[in-house]
Amino acid sequence: MNKRIGRHTVKIEKPVYIISAASYAGKKEGEGPLGKYFDFVAKDIMLGEKSWEKAESMFFKKAFETALQKAEKNFDDIDYLLAGDLLNQCGGSTFGLRDFKIPYFGIYGACSTFGEAISLGSMLIDGGFGKNILCGAGSHFCSAEKQFRSPLELGTQRPPTSTWTVTGSGAVVLSSEGSGPRVTYVTTGRIIDMGIKDSGNMGAAMAGAACDVIEAHFNETGRTPDYYDVIATGDLGDVGKALVKKYAGEAGIIFNNNLTDCGIEIFDNETQDTHCGGSGCACSAVTFSGYFYKKLLKKEIKNILLIPTGALMNTDISQQGETIPAIAHAVAIEAE
Amino acid sequence: METTEKKKKEYQQAVKVLSPNSHIIKNCIWAFFSGGTICLIGHILRRIFESLNYSEDKTALLVNLILIASSALLTGLGLYSKMGKKCGAGTVVPITGFANSMVSPSIEYKTQGFILGLGAKMFTVAGPVLVYGITTSVIVGIIHYFIMG
Amino acid sequence: MDILEYLRAFITGGTICVIGQILIDKTKLTSARILVLFVVSGCILGGLGIYKYIYDFGGAGATVPLTGFGYLLSKGVIEEVDKVGFLGAFTGGLKSAAGGVTIAVVFSLLAALIFKPKDKN
Structure with missing residues (x-):
């Protein structure tokens, strides 16, 4: 058990490479300083869907599929899928990824979910429970406002301490083989x-x-x-x-x-x-x-x-x- | 990070110091002029209907009709929330703000159907206003009855 | 036409909104709470006979803000109690507000039927 080096920290001893990463972002994010780095920037953050919740799911689907393609992997190559979001019962990930047919852990850490996914994925690989793991997280400004704050068209002022929920989804493929950052x-x-x-x-x-x-x-x-x-x-x-x-x-x-x-x-x-x-x-x-x-x-x-x-x-x-x-x-x- | 009560108090104090404050003067100026303007429009409408010989009750109703309809239109077009960002209470407090609080969730929750979506969510803000407004009026009525009656 | 009358409406309405703004900024009250507070205040001030003076001074400046809605409720309930007695306490308020509430409901429904939700960018 020498992998545990402290109360909170584990050392990932076996190589865990991030062999690919994909980012799907909304329009506003695309107009921001990092716009040119994203794989895809949505012109319309509805992504052709009928509701914001469905749009959020679509962001998940696109980002996770792109991460797989970049890693040159199929659904069958992936041992576990780890994902989560802000919507009740992790609706964004569940509905976006339901066609993937990969053993799935839906996780919730609010906005820390991406860190939780990479943490658990890395530990699964180091523990020998999987070779390839797809993990990520996402959120959507409109669905988050609707669930946590107030209707978008309500004329309220956002306080100066407030932050703006990012629309998009990011996913990575963790693998015990290959190359990339560890x-x-x-x-x-x-x-x-x-x-x-x-x-x-x-x-x-x-x-x-x-x-x-x-x-x-x-x-x-x-x-x-x-x-x-x-x-x-x-x-x-x-x-x-x-x-x-x-x-x-x-x-x-x-x-x-x-x-x-x-x-x-x-x-x-x-x-x-x-x-x-x-x-x-x-x-x-x-x-x-x-x-x-x-x-x-x-x-x-x-x-x-x-x-x-x-x-x-x-x-x-x-x-x-x-x-x-x-x-x-x-x-x-x-x-x- | 310690999480003793003392540390939490000190942390909350630091949060106050480090958090930017609302520009209260600027906000108040916006609220004054925007709220004042909406009321001025209301007053102009009132004088117009009065000059057309409508009764006081009908005039009040017609003014409300125009203000609420305009608010619904502006909300639907996405303009009321833009005004609200600048004007703050200036667009919340007038009757147009009340209408905005009913229209905005109605549009937003339409995707959840007409009954539990649109129909129910229309009253998320307006509901409490009616509940406490009506209840207060009942109390006022009862007190009036016993004092004046 | 009395220009001062319009100025008074502007100032009265503006001032009531400034009170709301100070409450929002200083107490972090949400707009729902502000609206409830204003209706209840308007109704109480109406019941105490104070709001009438604000109305006489400000005209629509006193009726357009939601305090005016509260005032309307109190005015309606008092008139009804005077007319029909005790039971008027249960009908007067909403009776006077019936038009406004119905208009708001109908237009909210209409707007929701016409407009689609869209994002805020």
């Missing part, structure tokens, strides 16, 4: 609740969980932040990032300009009116699959600590006055 460490977060109630300030709700997993990762691996070219949280936005800097700093973890956030990378908050940045399952999924993965392949960066963050909010329980618990999962991914 997953080397998986640090699994705990549920952390800092007592934030404001659902218009998700970055603040999640930053505590991000700090917790960051502390755990560096303490247990013995690494320092300098080791990584990029340390990217999932969707903390400006407020969350500032909080991580402050509290990780207090714990002695000092970043040298390598700390970023997928939600900050994906939008230009000034011109795109996204307030604090992007959010949603798709935020870290498409930013990693589209942008960071390509940088790893080109060796522009040699490694990344990806930390998708999730607010484990339940709208009913929130209305009962509860605070917002959060989670974050860190995965170390290193170019060969």
